[in-house]
Amino acid sequence: MIGWFASLSFAAPLTLLALAALPAIWLLLRVTPPAPRHLVFPPLKLFAHLQPRRETPARTPWWLTALRLLLAACVILAVAGPVWNPRAGDDAAGQASAPLALVIDSGAASAHDWARRIDLASRLAQAAGRAGAPIALFATAEAPAPQAPETAAAISRRLGALAPQAFAPDRLAWRDHIRAWLQAHPGARVVWISDGVELAGKPTSRQFASDLTDASGGRLIIYGDAPAAALALAGVVNGADGLEARIIRPAGAALGPAQGVARALDMRGLPLGEGAFSLASGEVETQARINLPIEMRNRAARIDIVGQQTAQAVTLLDRRNQRRRVGLVTGVTSDLAQPLLSPTWYVDRALAPTAEIREPRMGASAAIGALIDEQASVIILADVGGLEPAMRQRLEAWVRAGGVLVRFAGPRLAAAAGPDGGSAAGGAAHDPRDRLLPVRLRGDGRNLGGALSWETPKTLAPFNREGPFAGIDAPEEITVRRQLLAEPDGDLPGRTWASLADGTPVVTARRDGEGLLVLFHVTADPSWSSLPMSGAFVQMLQRIVAMAPDTTALERPAGEKAGQNAGQDAGQNTEEAGEDAPALARPAALPPRRILDGFGLWRDPPATARGVAADFAGRASLAHPAGFYGPVAAGRAVNVLETGDALAAIDFSGFEARSLSARTARELRDPLLLLALGLFLADCLATLLLGGGLWRRRLGKTAALTALALAAGLWTAASPGPARAQGMLNTPQYQLPDSWRPPGQAPAPTPRARPPAKPPSPPRTPVNGFTARDLDAAMETRLAYVITGDAQVDAVSRAGLIGLGEALAQRTSFEPAEPAGVNPSTDELAFYPVLYWPVVAGRPAPDAAALRKLDSYMKGGGLVIFDTRDAMTARPGVTTPEGAQLQRMLRTLDLPALEPAPQDHVLGKAFYLLDNFPGRYSRGQTWVEALPRRANGERVPARGGDGVTPVIITSNDWAAAWAVDASGLPMLPLTTDGHDSEERQRELALRVGVNVVIHALTGNYKADQVHLPALLRRLGQ
């Protein structure tokens, strides 16, 4: 509480004496009651003599008194000019006129309270600017450059644009520039807004501070305290079962307990997993384990601490942290046409999910060389017998440096391991104890269960509990028919990782230097055993690969050792040459790809960022800010902190250091005055209410109305609801059906009055996969036609369906909405009961998507009317262009058998009784789905299938007969065949349309109706 008051000061403290007057104000307020309510009361003229018997003393309500006292106190306090945290202003007041060198740390460690730093810097700059002092800004994470004195406004602009960078600033690089500026401005003072953190073991900050002190003649003020809440990530290890992130805090700061969550994200920023950590009070380092399967671990590109908005709390992972690189080499000529026979097929399939497989397509020795160059951590030799001696030596050196060599047996290895084979390989000084084999092999293997063997194929023994394969299930069905045998000697049991049921080793291994030699005594393909086809094989290989070191661990040492080894071997000139010229082998610098800013967010690479060498190792710096460099596949990650780094709080003892946290001076006068104003308004309102004058006076009413309107206006402004609602109201354009309109009158909706572009309105933003058009279509039942692309045909289709819709609305209870033009390949068809498809010759056939949709539409109960419109031109035996087009369209559709609509088809009975189905023409045939054969002797007036006929094919151009123009009159003349008048035929055509739609909507209902008398008779009994 005392500290609370200590941070409050007053510009005019004497004014506070007025607070002593508050009791007097209280007394005054207490005895001054509010004005009484005025009431007009006519009977008073008769009863004015009735004096009040008991006059209760009118008293101001206590809360009103309190309100007014508070108001008075607020005013007094505001006049006294209170300032919260006044010390920030002291600097400005004290030596504001001296030139100011503003040194601000803008590295990653400053990011977590960046806004406060900038705020402090701006206020210092403004204070100096008011005093007219020249100011210079030195941001330590920028490129060091001489600074010119600037005005406060310019400094403020620069501060606004300044952002923390993703590396620890090199302050010493700025020393000379600051010193030069201080010399140019004698009497200048220096303010260093420090991030308070440095790398442990590199205490340069005190040096920097003392340099500044010297240069400024002791006028140095340091703002900064080690940010206790800021955590950093220093090193992430891709461990055996999870990512282990090392979380550090600056030592030396006052550290309370902390806990948090470290999070792994992939390259696209999607979170993969999390691991919690906690730090005890004073603890500076802990581990967070993110348990993830290896596949997910390999995808992790970024580890960060949730809630820490700094680049320090981000560790980027590159391939060094990721999957092991596995090289595959086979001695067999790989036959790409038969991959299943390739010895590497099963290994490749087993390891591909968790490791990066490299399989150079070249000779075995060359391939091994390439793999060592590619820094593979595991090399698998599938049945590779002899190697070039040079390569053998290099491989041995690689293994000793930590590489894991996995070999599979095979005829070649058997041949090479045997005494004869050794000489056959051409190795002059070949040691029968092949140094690249974990055990000595006997020259010949054994066959089990073959035609000439009595023995049956052997199965695997359970894996040794202590061995690396512990826990893997050894399935019974794994059989080994042939294997290479090891020479039995003393250390064979120790090198056996897996054995057969009879104890014969089947997997042996040996440590060699840092590395590991593993031998599978069977082939990598299923020719010797069924092991490669089992799940155990996958797990075994994964265990082995997991034992391999990081790729990075192999880079330098492998090369060095290889070089040493090569040096020992006189014959290895080529290898030596390669090692002596590393610059040639080193790839070009990797350009920055994605760079972090100081807050740990992605940004484009700044101009100062330069590429890193492919073997770059180190912390981020000005030239190499933290981020990804180089291509995605083989890039480098540069981090602010390296593995093993520790942070330390800068020791500012001996300097004038101030804490950053309590630096916000705030003038409280304006808020207090605002509060007093609010209290005054509340008091006015309360007085009006108490006096009863508010609601009776017109002024009061107006005020109340105004207040209401104001509140309503605020509410409206605050909520965007109405505006959006209005927008939504505008979108769906419903058309009222014309059923109410008496027949003969002109229809309101006309095809020509509407813009022709409207029906195929482009689908708007899909919502859950449905467009707004779909939503419209689902709201009301409507007929649909297919947009053929022929404007004339489409207009007739549309007008025809409008005309038919009007007839339907007048005659039936179905009132369709405005017809919809659909594109079957893009639009959802499920909303439309009937789809009218005029066939236009010469148009491209519908694509596969359209046909698929059409198929599911018809299977789902939809009715498609194909109208070839060629009844006039069709001649027997001649296929019209439209007919040909229809055949082409329907060729891929799964259509049922069709037949000409029979007389008793339900289509002719659905609403009207119809004998034929005329349209614009009356001669054309109408085809429908073939009905099941009529039962013997059954005589029913109507027949229907088990539902709606999925397709109707006509050539009578129905839409042309239905089409109405703007005034509701028929659009096109009809071609009669002489029997009926044109009007009669048009009426019949409309009836056809009505029947079709009713049939589509009601199915075989009418056909079932014929059984009604029989049903009623049965019910009667």
Add this chain to the structure above:
Amino acid sequence: MARVRAQAVSVAGVLAPGTPGDAAARGAVERARDLAGRLPRIVLEARRVAASVAGVHGRRRAGVGENFWQFRPYVPGESAARIDWRRSGRDDRLHVRQREWEAAQTVWLWVNLSSSMGFRSSLAMDSKAGRALTLGLGLAGALAEAGERVGLLGAGQTSGGSTALERLAGACALQLRETGADQPDLPPEVSVARAAAVVLVSDFLNPPHMLAARIRALAHQGARGHLALIADPVEETFPFSGQIMLETTDGAARLRIGDASGWGEGYRAALARHRAELAEIAARWGWSLTLHRTDRPASEAALRLLSLMGAPVTSRADDSRARGSGA
């Protein structure tokens, strides 16, 4: 006429509800016009009231009048001049044409339109003056329909027939246009014909002895009367509490009350005493007193007043017929 005009002024003040009394004179003309504009509506409402109570007050019998009533056979000894020869020519008997008895009673109406009548609380359906006009005009309309002659007390003229209501309203409107000073809230001292009826519609916020003097003057002239007391519900109940400042409508009196609920008890007791005195005055002269609150429909009071007026009229009509037949 001057008195009537004076009443109009008070009406003008009255019908602007809530107007403080001291401002009454200032906008009197304007408010008079306002009331004149409201009159047609009041007339309509009065018509409705009249129609709803019509039929109670009928006097359909033969007597001295102008309208045909019936034919009756000639009684020998009657004056031959009475024979209706046209009717008698149709058959062998002689007929005498009888006329409907028209013994029009004169009803004098007085509506208090002084400033206190302008009060209207939020509980009321109308101001007291508006309700008083509605009730008075409606009553007059119903009476005129029934053949009585009605007039404004003090205006000197009576009228009858279906247009009487409009004439009365027109007279009111005329008064309202010619506004003047505020008027006393007592009925005027005028002479009325013997056996006339007087209907006084007022809130009767007068000292009882003054009212008793006026009523006595009227009663001494042989008039029978009915008092319709219009009261606002607030005046009845006085539902206030806390500190209030009361004032009359004309601003003549003010009273500051610290504890309104306490004062209200005394007020209600005094009001009850006042009502008792009014009832006593009315009973002394055989007049009726009808209490009507403005939160009740006007037809209630109209019905009660009509039934009160109907009973004695009927008995006297029988007398007059007896007299007529005796003549």
